[in-house]
Amino acid sequence: MENLHPETAAIAAGRPERIDGAGLNVPISLNSTFLPGGIGYGRYGNQTWEALEETITALEEGQSTLAFASGMSAIAAVFSLLPHGAPVVASNQGYSGTMSLLKKYHEQGRLEVRFVDIANTPDVFEALMGAAFLWIESPTNPTLEVAELALIIGEAKKRNLGVAVDNTFATALSQKPLVMGADISMNSVTKYLSGHSDVLLGSLTMRDPALHARLLEARSLLGGIPGPFECWIALRGIRTFPLRFRAAEKNAQDLLARLKAHPAIERVRYPGFGAIISFDLAADASQTEQVCASSQLIAHATSLGGVESTWERRRRWPAESLSVPESLIRLSVGCEHVDDLWADISQALNSI
Numbered sequence: 296m297e298n299l300h301p302e303t304a305a306i307a308a309g310r311p312e313r314i315d316g317a318g319l320n321v322p323i324s325l326n327s328t329f330l331p332g333g334i335g336y337g338r339y340g341n342q343t344w345e346a347l348e349e350t351i352t353a354l355e356e357g358q359s360t361l362a363f364a365s366g367m368s369a370i371a372a373v374f375s376l377l378p379h380g381a382p383v384v385a386s387n388q389g390y391s392g393t394m395s396l397l398k399k400y401h402e403q404g405r406l407e408v409r410f411v412d413i414a415n416t417p418d419v420f421e422a423l424m425g426a427a428f429l430w431i432e433s434p435t436n437p438t439l440e441v442a443e444l445a446l447i448i449g450e451a452k453k454r455n456l457g458v459a460v461d462n463t464f465a466t467a468l469s470q471k472p473l474v475m476g477a478d479i480s481m482n483s484v485t486k487y488l489s490g491h492s493d494v495l496l497g498s499l500t501m502r503d504p505a506l507h508a509r510l511l512e513a514r515s516l517l518g519g520i521p522g523p524f525e526c527w528i529a530l531r532g533i534r535t536f537p538l539r540f541r542a543a544e545k546n547a548q549d550l551l552a553r554l555k556a557h558p559a560i561e562r563v564r565y566p567g568f569g570a571i572i573s574f575d576l577a578a579d580a581s582q583t584e585q586v587c588a589s590s591q592l593i594a595h596a597t598s599l600g601g602v603e604s605t606w607e608r609r610r611r612w613p614a615e616s617l618s619v620p621e622s623l624i625r626l627s628v629g630c631e632h633v634d635d636l637w638a639d640i641s642q643a644l645n646s647i
């Protein structure tokens with residue numbers, strides 16, 4: 296069937312053919328090599344990867360997806376396609392791994408990166424002049440700035456730039472970069488799509504077969520391939536992704552007003568959708584650490600997008616941008632009962 300709703304696509308896509316006696320789920324294909332006439336070698340393809348890829352393609356409304364060993368290996372494969380010294384426009388705030396990679400490439404002269412405030416559309420437009428590629432993260436990690444995605448993508452495509460969007464925080468349930476004209480929608484599948492804090496995986500979804508061929512070659516040659524077991528676990532998780540994401544988003548929206556009213560909190564950041572909330576405490580770094588360490592239900596841990604809520608002071612990581620306040624806590628709201636979450640948050644806030 297065509298044009299399935301995301302709740303249905305997440306469940307129906309990536310299934311084996313319905314023939315007599317077939318299982319409902321693809322097997323975990325543990326093969327490094329194959330007899331002639333098919334995949335050939337385990338670095339080029341795998342039946343279990345393909346089932347996950349098909350499901351992400353359906354959610355993102357793309358034509359094809361490539362799964363990678365992690366979100367970072369997917370991101371690195373994209374940049375590997377750019378010629379030496381290519382001018383790239385990228386957000387000046389974003390996931391610290393992406394930022395570190397871009398800064399390193401810039402210092403090495405491998406890319407000429409123009410860092411911009413992605414929420415400042417006129418500044419982004421100006422930076423696009425003469426550029427070859429646009430990398431957008433929106434909302435940004437961890438400060439949750441939101442780009443005018445459709446406008447920026449439209450302008451970049453008018454100027455013939457390649458465009459990739461890191462869709463990890465928003466997910467295809469909140470925005471569909473390919474529908475807006477982007478060439479690539481990237482996901483850290485580690486987060487919401489898998490949803491249980493038990494695997495690392497990444498994905499790139501696209502519509503252009505020629506781009507797919509280039510990225511497939513990059514994956515095959517650079518070797519950032521996913522494990523079949525990880526893909527199977529992610530596939531199991533993705534079946535409930537829309538349910539989990541909506542439940543977590545509802546929890547986040549319920550928590551917003553309570554957080555805003557709390558006297559220990561100076562500023563609450565929320566992009567209007569999704570289940571990540573960042574907030575700045577009226578406190579110093581060590582008091583902020585104390586709040587995070589005082590939680591009994593919320594895991595004091597990095598990462599996000601699991602059924603279990605997690606939080607952390609982002610500046611505890613040396614790679615985090617200095618523009619992120621010392622007292623900023625990034626809270627990934629999970630699927631627990633919202634009143635239990637609030638009871639935990641308020642007791643932790645009251646510990647300082």
Ligand SMILES: Cc1ncc(COP(=O)(O)O)c(C=O)c1O
Pocket residue numbers: 365366367368390392393432436461463464483484485495496497598
């Ligand atoms: C927005 C965003 N993009 C990319 C990544 C990298 O993904 P992975 O950890 O799966 O390599 C992360 C990880 O936290 C992220 O938050």
